[in-house]
Amino acid sequence: MARRCAVSGKGVLVGNNVSHANNKTRRRYLPNLQYRRLYSETLKQQFRIRxxxxxxRTLDKHGGLDGFLVEAARKDLPAELARVQERILAVRASAAEA
Incomplete structure (x- = not known):
């Protein structure tokens, strides 16, 4: 599994450890990835996302998973979240018609 965030796309960065003697050794900067269950109020379902x-914090700012996915561009989302976005938009469209 890739060390990449499903929402922001942040991944592993590489750089150098530099000692006091100015010796340089390669190192990796890993993103602070967590598994979380996020609840979609529109779909009334939980999704497990890394x-x-x-x-x-970005999701909280946009009002949760639904608020973020409604505003996000489809091309910026991974396939898993793009499918969830389609379902949310379809449910909201059918609710608006009724």
């Missing part, structure tokens, strides 16, 4: 803590 995302960064920064992405969790």
């Amino acid at each position: 995302l960064t803590v920064a992405a969790m």
Whole structure:
């Protein structure tokens, strides 16, 4: 499984450890990934997503999973979240018609 956030797309960065003697050794900067269950109020269903803590704050800012996915561009989302976005938009469209 890739070390990549499903929401923000953050992944592994590489750089150097630099010692006091100015020796350089390669290192990896890993994103702070967490598994979280996010609830969709529109679909009344939970989704298990691997995302960064920064992405969790972004979701809170947009009003949860539904609010974020409604505003997000489809091309910026991974396939899993794009399918959830389609379902949310379909449910909201049918509710607006009724």
